[in-house]
Amino acid sequence: MRDILRRFGILFAFILLMVVLAFLSDSFLTVNNLLNIARQVSINAIIAAGMTFVILTFGIDLSVGSVLAFSGAIIAGLLSRGHPLVVGIGAGLLVGGLIGLVNGLIITKGGVQPFIATLGMLTIARGATLVYTDGRPITGLPDAFVWLGAGEIARIPVPVVIMTVVFAASYVVLTQTVLGRYIYAIGGNEEATRLSGVNVAFYKTLAYVISGALSALSAVILTARLNSAQPTAGMGYELDAIAAVVLGGTTLAGGEGGIAGTLLGAFIIGVLNNGLNLLNVSSFYQQVVKGVVILLAVLLDRRLR
Amino acid sequence: MRRAILIVLAAVLVLTVVPLYGAAMPTVGLSISTLNNPFFVDLRDGAQAAAKKLNVNLIVLDAQNDSAREASGIEDLIQKKVAVIAINPTDSDAIVPTIKKINGAKIPVVTVDRGANGGTVLAHIASDNVAGGVMAAQYVGKRLNGKGSVVMLEGIAGTSAARDRGKGFKDGLKKYPGIKLVAVQTADFDRAKGLAVMENILQAQKTINAVFAQNDEMALGAIQAIQAAKRQSQMFVVGFDAIADALAAVKAGTMAATIAQQPKEMGRLAVEAAVKIITKKAVPKFTPVPLKLVTK
Numbered sequence: 150m151r152d153i154l155r156r157f158g159i160l161f162a163f164i165l166l167m168v169v170l171a172f173l174s175d176s177f178l179t180v181n182n183l184l185n186i187a188r189q190v191s192i193n194a195i196i197a198a199g200m201t202f203v204i205l206t207f208g209i210d211l212s213v214g215s216v217l218a219f220s221g222a223i224i225a226g227l228l229s230r231g232h233p234l235v236v237g238i239g240a241g242l243l244v245g246g247l248i249g250l251v252n253g254l255i256i257t258k259g260g261v262q263p264f265i266a267t268l269g270m271l272t273i274a275r276g277a278t279l280v281y282t283d284g285r286p287i288t289g290l291p292d293a294f295v296w297l298g299a300g301e302i303a304r305i306p307v308p309v310v311i312m313t314v315v316f317a318a319s320y321v322v323l324t325q326t327v328l329g330r331y332i333y334a335i336g337g338n339e340e341a342t343r344l345s346g347v348n349v350a351f352y353k354t355l356a357y358v359i360s361g362a363l364s365a366l367s368a369v370i371l372t373a374r375l376n377s378a379q380p381t382a383g384m385g386y387e388l389d390a391i392a393a394v395v396l397g398g399t400t401l402a403g404g405e406g407g408i409a410g411t412l413l414g415a416f417i418i419g420v421l422n423n424g425l426n427l428l429n430v431s432s433f434y435q436q437v438v439k440g441v442v443i444l445l446a447v448l449l450d451r452r453l454r
Numbered sequence: 455m456r457r458a459i460l461i462v463l464a465a466v467l468v469l470t471v472v473p474l475y476g477a478a479m480p481t482v483g484l485s486i487s488t489l490n491n492p493f494f495v496d497l498r499d500g501a502q503a504a505a506k507k508l509n510v511n512l513i514v515l516d517a518q519n520d521s522a523r524e525a526s527g528i529e530d531l532i533q534k535k536v537a538v539i540a541i542n543p544t545d546s547d548a549i550v551p552t553i554k555k556i557n558g559a560k561i562p563v564v565t566v567d568r569g570a571n572g573g574t575v576l577a578h579i580a581s582d583n584v585a586g587g588v589m590a591a592q593y594v595g596k597r598l599n600g601k602g603s604v605v606m607l608e609g610i611a612g613t614s615a616a617r618d619r620g621k622g623f624k625d626g627l628k629k630y631p632g633i634k635l636v637a638v639q640t641a642d643f644d645r646a647k648g649l650a651v652m653e654n655i656l657q658a659q660k661t662i663n664a665v666f667a668q669n670d671e672m673a674l675g676a677i678q679a680i681q682a683a684k685r686q687s688q689m690f691v692v693g694f695d696a697i698a699d700a701l702a703a704v705k706a707g708t709m710a711a712t713i714a715q716q717p718k719e720m721g722r723l724a725v726e727a728a729v730k731i732i733t734k735k736a737v738p739k740f741t742p743v744p745l746k747l748v749t750k
Contacts, residue, residue: 432640
């Protein structure tokens with residue numbers, strides 16, 4: 150029993166939140182609204198999946214929101230000039246991965262702390278976005294691209310399908326592959342991992358590449374959903390992503406936690422946003438309520454362990 | 455002797471006429487945050503036209519969005535001993551030391567569009583956000599014939615623009631008791647949040663007849679949500695600011711209306727305030743610039 154609580158503490162917090170909201174609002178527990186929440190959650194969840202890889206190595210990636218904005222601008226810039234979908238999206242993902250690579254190299258080869266390295270990248274990528282877009286939104290995207298944000302496959306929103314694939318793949322990578330094992334090992338004890346002959350720098354860098362590429366993937370969804378790339382897109386998204394990872398039970402000290410919890414964490418934040426809107430809670434109280442619920446959820450989780 | 459008298463007479467003439475001429479054509483300095491933005495170019499044009507009409511000499515400086523450049527440009531204006539300095543600050547905090555310097559030189563200061571967070575400013579000229587909110591409410595009220603359910607998307611909580619536009623809208627709706635404000639939620643002036651928050655509100659509210667967003671970004675996000683839910687025939691959206699994307703949406707018919715600021719009026723009122731100060735007439739501490747409703 151104790152073991153079940155230990156593993157599923159945050160799940161109980163999530164179910165509790167769902168039950169409370171179902172009682173408070175009759176539009177909450179409907180198929181439409183649940184699909185709506187899943188679609189909204191997908192952007193933060195995909196970023197948080199990449200963030201999980203990074204945090205498991207005892208790192209942090211503050212640049213995710215800016216990377217989203219920059220790759221979104223690149224994608225929209227190419228597509229609005231008539232390049233095919235594959236080129237636009239491919240270039241965006243490549244740019245995201247490359248920024249992650251630079252982050253990783255600065256951290257592993259340059260010996261800069263992840264917080265500072267990615268804080269610098271947060272500013273650089275945001276500035277680059279403003280330069281590239283000239284501070285204006287980029288519009289005029291093809292319908293086929295917009296489908297990625299607004300479309301449905303058998304009633305399931307496309308962003309939700311993408312999110313599901315990302316989490317399934319991340320789960321397999323983290324639990325079934327050498328890469329996953331090394332990422333946990335590096336976060337648990339980097340020195341011991343190095344001494345056992347693992348190329349720590351390589352695997353750490355790879356975590357940042359994954360984080361950058363997944364930020365770019367969420368840029369695809371956000372840009373498609375808004376039918377435009379916004380120069381200010383993704384501001385503050387790093388905090389929501391970190392919150393989702395930590396709510397999901399991954400410790401900031403690295404080496405402990407997992408991707409399933411992150412999905413749950415992202416859903417708690419999404420459900421909370423949705424519920425507060427449905428209940429028409431005043432914007433002043435919303436921030437207080439959000440903070441309190443997040444803290445309570447983590448406390449409940451720690452209590453049950 | 456005659457020569458000496460002539461010289462004295464000439465000197466007297468010069469000494470009396472020159473100051474007279476100087477008094478007839480006072481100089482006003484106008485420092486603008488950037489001219490790399492059509493809004494501020496319009497503001498300058500309005501100011502120049504007013505200066506011509508009111509017979510004042512206007513010196514316009516472009517700070518190119520650089521607080522240091524703005525400060526040094528204004529120092530030059532102080533050296534030139536202009537009669538009034540009108541400032542459109544690049545930053546409300548960064549301008550404070552400069553305003554204190556102008557206060558020290560005993561030159562009156564007027565601020566335009568953006569205010570200053572310190573120093574002594576005689577007059578502030580800016581758009582009247584409260585009136586804009588009322589204007590939106592009147593449009594919504596008339597178009598709904600005084601009956602319906604309305605949603606308001608708010609800007610960043612605690613900002614003056616969000617507060618004033620919200621207050622104006624709520625005040626304006628008081629005239630229409632048949633209109634119910636069924637949801638008021640913040641979307642932080644952001645398009646992505648406007649989309650997500652509107653999606654949520656659409657889940658909760660089965661009947662919505664109109665949406666007022668406190669800026670165009672949120673309005674454009676809300677339109678995406680409404681179209682995705684295929685409910686665009688049931689409601690219309692009103693934005694605020696008249697940004698280029700919004701004007702295009704109004705033209706295309708996806709946005710019902712947006713509220714435009716009038717930068718030319720702002721420039722004119724700034725110069726008029728400066729002239730009132732020069733002629734020692736009373737100027738109000740705040741001069742609201744009227745807004746304009748833009749529809750198809």
